[in-house]
Amino acid sequence: MWSLTMRASTSVAPPGAKTTMTLIWRLGNSWALRGAAPATSRATAAAIRRFIPIIPLPVDGVGRPSLRFIGRNAFQKGPSTVSETENVFRPATPRPAHEGNGMPQSGRTDGPKDPYLLASLHRGLEVLDCFGARNSWSLADLSTHLGESKATIFRVLHTLEQFGYLAKDAATGRYAPGLGLHALGAAAVRHEQLRWQALPPLQDLAESTGETVHVGILHDGVVVTVQIVDGTRAVRMHSAVGKRSPAHASALGKVLMAYLPDGEVDAVIAAQGMARFTERTLTTPGGLREALHRARLDGYAQDEEEIEAGLRCLAAPITDHSGRPTAALAISAPASRMDPARVAALVPQVKATALRISRMLGSPSMAAA
Missing domain, CATH: 3.30.450.40 (GAF domain)
Structure with a gap:
């Protein structure tokens, strides 16, 4: 298993400020993110740096890492410079508070804020993304999974159903991909x-x-x-x-x-x-x-x-x-x-x-x- 340990300075930086964290590859295929240098001698720190690649990472204004990991394979080799991290990491905004519900998220709710992003369409595409992982969903499951109210998710589902992108089973009330999605997939x-x-x-x-x-x-x-x-x-x-x-x-x-x-x-x-x-x-x-x-x-x-x-x-x-x-x-x-x-x-x-x-x-x- 891959494990991530993340630490940041306890002090709160001014909004927009950037400090430095380091990513250290340790034995056992585990990784650690560290902010302020640990209480260790300079000689020990130098010895660590000889054998362990260290990557500087930016930290946001509240002491949280402002970059997120995008896959296990990205960690096979540790880049040694900031520029080399560009293909391994990408900017992200904090996940919504409902993220910790124990269920996998669709992966589309994070990312830099885009002033041209249409929120309603974004939400609809998030719903469609869920059907790539599971063929059918109930309203309640989708609401829990996405952390949105049932009323909001129902409106999205109803709209997608009207356009033929989703089909509702009258007996179970569950939703599944409709012929509209099949047509789009066939075109692709x-x-x-x-x-x-x-x-x-x-x-x-x-x-x-x-x-x-x-x-x-x-x-x-x-x-x-x-x-x-x-x-x-x-x-x-x-x-x-x-x-x-x-x-x-x-x-x-x-x-x-x-x-x-x-x-x-x-x-x-x-x-x-x-x-x-x-x-x-x-x-x-x-x-x-x-x-x-x-x-x-x-x-x-x-x-x-x-x-x-x-x-x-x-x-x-x-x-x-x-x-x-x-x-x-x-x-x-x-x-x-x-x-x-x-x-x-x-x-x-x-x-x-x-x-x-x-x-x-x-x-x-x-x-x-």
Whole structure:
């Protein structure tokens, strides 16, 4: 077993003041936190420091450690400097008074105060977190576990039930995950499946063309890159997973919007606008609709220096198990290497790679192709 012993100075520091504590790794796999140096000789203290790693830790204004431990594996090796502790510890606020109820907490109630944190949503997510550890809960158990009143927890449970994220058993009154949570989980799995199943085809295309290739999805009217393989050429396009790009000005965005109903395209334009990035950026709904119509007919879309001067992209749709285009694959390169002849040669390669990924995702329409 791992044991923690924590000590702090008995004096109360002014609010916000920081003093120093030390973390000492002792024999028997036990750890001790100590504040003021123990009554021992300097020679003894020096001997201890020769064999035991010591880590300075900050202490809050009331003499409590202001850092918390985040896992047993973090203690396998004791870092010797303050900077090395950053990956082992993280700031935390004191736990609420109800923490000592003997039950494991959800782990989401601590952490630095965030002025943008929505308290009601935070509480709802805390409740949902509980269903990761136990499949069903009663109102009374959740109230005790989270240290909240039954009235508060009932309102949270009722709201989650109305949205389908939880289901209530009429016979027992217990709550369990609903179909809404299953749908969210399935969506997350699909995105992870897309990321990693797309990787080998992307690597093949990047190797054969020497250019950077990437996969993106349309999320809230913005293109988000979910996978990327850098090209092999010295001068190439650089991107990163998680990068967000305007849909109206990117090849990925245009090829994905090409398959949306008109109403959804209108919603994207209304929400995101049509900002100008270069002289070639489409800035009118009419011009964008014409480009979307052409992309749907051709089966691919282009970004002809519309986001960044000197950079061109070519994209084709990826369809999922339902046959709908839910992602797209693009190849990007400097405009000097993307003349009309090169684009014409790349189109079949990009479409073939998108088709390959679609087949891997079980697309029924693509499987028959």
